[in-house]
Amino acid sequence: MDAIAGDVPALNARHGIPGRLAFAARFGGTIAELRHEGASVVVAVQGAQVLSYEPEGCGEVLWLSPQARLDTGKAVRGGIPVCWPWFGPHPGGGGQPAHGFVRTRNWHVVEGLERGQGVGLRLALTSQDLTAASWREDVSVEVVVQLDDHLDVALVTQNFGHEALTITQALHTYLRVGDIDAVTIDGLQNTPFIDQLAMGSIKRETHALRITQETDRIYQDSEGPVTLCDAVLGRRIVISKTQSRSTVVWNPWIEKSARLGDMGALGYRHMVCIETANAGSDAAVIAPGHSHALTANIRAVRA
Numbered sequence: 001m002d003a004i005a006g007d008v009p010a011l012n013a014r015h016g017i018p019g020r021l022a023f024a025a026r027f028g029g030t031i032a033e034l035r036h037e038g039a040s041v042v043v044a045v046q047g048a049q050v051l052s053y054e055p056e057g058c059g060e061v062l063w064l065s066p067q068a069r070l071d072t073g074k075a076v077r078g079g080i081p082v083c084w085p086w087f088g089p090h091p092g093g094g095g096q097p098a099h100g101f102v103r104t105r106n107w108h109v110v111e112g113l114e115r116g117q118g119v120g121l122r123l124a125l126t127s128q129d130l131t132a133a134s135w136r137e138d139v140s141v142e143v144v145v146q147l148d149d150h151l152d153v154a155l156v157t158q159n160f161g162h163e164a165l166t167i168t169q170a171l172h173t174y175l176r177v178g179d180i181d182a183v184t185i186d187g188l189q190n191t192p193f194i195d196q197l198a199m200g201s202i203k204r205e206t207h208a209l210r211i212t213q214e215t216d217r218i219y220q221d222s223e224g225p226v227t228l229c230d231a232v233l234g235r236r237i238v239i240s241k242t243q244s245r246s247t248v249v250w251n252p253w254i255e256k257s258a259r260l261g262d263m264g265a266l267g268y269r270h271m272v273c274i275e276t277a278n279a280g281s282d283a284a285v286i287a288p289g290h291s292h293a294l295t296a297n298i299r300a301v302r303a
């Protein structure tokens with residue numbers, strides 16, 4: 001299926017598309033760079049994690065920690081980490097990492113894609129990989145990144161087993177903002193949310209969201225587009241989705257940033273996560289022989 005993740009020449013020979021998809025060594029690991037007209041996307045093979053999305057004329061859309069390095073077994077903060085097959089703490093507790101275990105794995109490069117006008121990349125973890133990670137042997141997971149006049153990221157889970165599979169997951173998107181004080185998030189008003197900072201109590205607000213303190217919310221019954229309006233960068237980022245009824249909004253603010261240690265100086269002022277999820281009561285139940293595709297569609301528009 002693939003060349004070894006670190007073998008850049010072999011990856012380019014097998015999957016590269018001249019002028020459109022190229023592999024390189026960056027951040028201490030292997031990345032793929034996709035180009036379409038004036039836009040570019042960088043994807044790390046570790047974690048199948050998008051690290052950068054720069055549409056033409058709109059500047060970098062994603063926030064990435066200044067400490068980002070692709071060290072084996074260590075999660076990279078920023079871009080679009082893949083949380084799978086559980087979101088948040090492991091449901092059973094006990095030594096398992098938060099947000100699942102695939103964000104620190106080396107994924108297989110399956111193929112470069114030329115679809116319509118755009119360019120794409122497909123990465124996977126096979127059922128053998130997941131068994132080796134002491135999970136289930138009858139499941140596979142793929143990330144499909146597609147760049148054209150916007151960015152699409154799909155997280156596809158295939159259940160080959162004989163029983164239904166229940167997972168929670170997220171495309172944990174870190175968005176770069178000019179200044180958090182000048183940001184409004186539209187599209188979540190009147191939507192009930194689980195306040196993870198208030199012992200999971202359910203709340204609702206009538207106004208567009210502004211981030212003025214640590215924020216950690218799982219919006220439920222949230223299927224429509226969410227728009228981040230950024231007055232400083234003079235742009236709007238619109239996130240639409242499929243097969244997701246939950247949206248997570250997260251900003252660690254001052255004290256939690258200090259505890260995390262990889263947010264960089266004042267990093268919390270220049271990011272907010274708007275995560276396309278199956279979280280809270282919105283677990284994905286995948287029938288035997290079926291698949292589930294959680295997709296996030298990210299579009300930048302000059303305001």
Ligand code: BG6
Pocket residue numbers: 075098099172196216217248250275
């Ligand atoms: C968010 C969660 O999705 O991710 C937060 O809602 C969590 O509770 C945050 O703190 C960051 O998680 P991590 O594991 O990447 O530090």
